[in-house]
Amino acid sequence: MPGRTKASSLGVRTLMKGLLVTAHVNSRDDYIGLVDVNSFYVSAERVFDPSLIDRPVVVLSNNDGCCVSLSNEAKALGIPMGYPWFKLQAGAEKMGLVARSSNYELYGDMSSRVMGILSRMTAWTEVYSIDEAFVGLRGTLAQVRAAGEQLKREIWRLTGLPVCVGIAKTTGIAEYS
Numbered sequence: 001m002p003g004r005t006k007a008s009s010l011g012v013r014t015l016m017k018g019l020l021v022t023a024h025v026n027s028r029d030d031y032i033g034l035v036d037v038n039s040f041y042v043s044a045e046r047v048f049d050p051s052l053i054d055r056p057v058v059v060l061s062n063n064d065g066c067c068v069s070l071s072n073e074a075k076a077l078g079i080p081m082g083y084p085w086f087k088l089q090a091g092a093e094k095m096g097l098v099a100r101s102s103n104y105e106l107y108g109d110m111s112s113r114v115m116g117i118l119s120r121m122t123a124w125t126e127v128y129s130i131d132e133a134f135v136g137l138r139g140t141l142a143q144v145r146a147a148g149e150q151l152k153r154e155i156w157r158l159t160g161l162p163v164c165v166g167i168a169k170t171t172g173i174a175e176y177s
């Protein structure tokens with residue numbers, strides 16, 4: 001699920017990521033990238049409905065229960081991840097807030113496209129979640145940064161999805177671009 005930021009889960013996630021990455025690193029790996037689609041479900045909906053661009057948008061969980069993906073504009077309204085839709089529905093129109101039911105078939109398909117691009121463009125790819133993957137990047141820091149920018153451009157060009165690429169020397173994420 002994109003956008004999970006609960007403090008209680010951060011330690012476990014960091015540990016799991018460390019273990020995953022450690023299993024892949026070998027002497028030829030210079031850097032590890034973490035590729036993450038920004039607001040994945042919202043971004044996937046925007047690819048097929050450009051009227052959602054630049055607007056506050058939330059994607060709802062099964063049966064439209066709660067917000068599981070928020071655009072930056074929706075976050076700026078102060079809506080927290082997981083907030084129940086029934087508490088927002090009455091005031092949504094006034095806020096200009098748009099909601100979409102989740103479409104997991106679409107997200108799965110978009111995810112496969114992103115992961116396929118990463119597999120073709122990197123030394124190795126380890127899928128971590130529907131919108132996150134670790135990748136092996138080889139070269140100098142300058143080369144690896146350039147490769148990260150190229151990944152962002154290619155994923156945008158081929159899928160219309162915005163991603164960020166974090167680059168780390170070993171298991172700690174050292175920087176985000």
Ligand SMILES: [Mg+2]
Pocket residue numbers: 002003036037038039040131
């Ligand atoms: Mg994400």
